[in-house]
Every structure is written in C-alpha cells, then in structure tokens.
Amino acid sequence: MIFALVLDQFAGLVGADAVFGLAIALWLARGAWAASGEAFDQLMDREWPDQQREQFLAAAREYPELAGLHDLRTRSSGTHRFAQFHVWVPAHWTVREAHDRLDRVEEQLLKRFPAPRS
Numbered sequence: 001m002i003f004a005l006v007l008d009q010f011a012g013l014v015g016a017d018a019v020f021g022l023a024i025a026l027w028l029a030r031g032a033w034a035a036s037g038e039a040f041d042q043l044m045d046r047e048w049p050d051q052q053r054e055q056f057l058a059a060a061r062e063y064p065e066l067a068g069l070h071d072l073r074t075r076s077s078g079t080h081r082f083a084q085f086h087v088w089v090p091a092h093w094t095v096r097e098a099h100d101r102l103d104r105v106e107e108q109l110l111k112r113f114p115a116p117r118s
Contacts, residue, residue, distance in 0.1 A: 044077075046075060087102065
C-alpha cells in the first residue's frame, strides 16, 4: 500500500491505492477458494479409484478366508481409507475361529495397504 501512495504522490497515478487494494482482495479470495477446495476434498468421502479397488480385490483373492467376499464398499475420507465387505465363512467354523482368522487377514491387509501419508 505504501507503493500505491508513492505512485499517487510522485507519479500522479490517482487511484493506485484502490487498484492495489482490489488486487490484494482478489489474491486473498483466490487463496480462500483454493483452501476451501482442499478442505472440501478432505472432508467429503470419495470412492477409491478403480485401480486401487482392483488391487485390493487381487490381494483379497490370495487369502482363502476371504473366498466368500461380497458387498465390497470402499471410500476415502481425508487421509483415511476404508474397505468394508461381508464374508461367507464355512459353517464348521466357530464364531471365535472366524473372528481370529479374519483379524489376522485384516492385519496383513493393513500392512499391504498402509494409510497414505499426508
């Protein structure tokens, strides 16, 4: 703004301060728009890209415990990724056995698909 005053006083450019003020306002508005777009992307859930979804399904096929995988839903929310699905398990498994086996598979999948770094 001091530069605008100098232009007004010594170069006779009347209104330079208004032009600079408008330029600063536009620059701030552009920054606010960009920041709000990034915030919106962080807050809203998004489907995984098809390539990531296919990579997950390919990895899941390597585990016999997930042979009955169905109703897969994937989403990203901020820096967190979620994969939700149902699994058919053999009737002879106990609830404890199914829980323990699927917990182990979940741990292995989490290692293969770590959370993205922000």
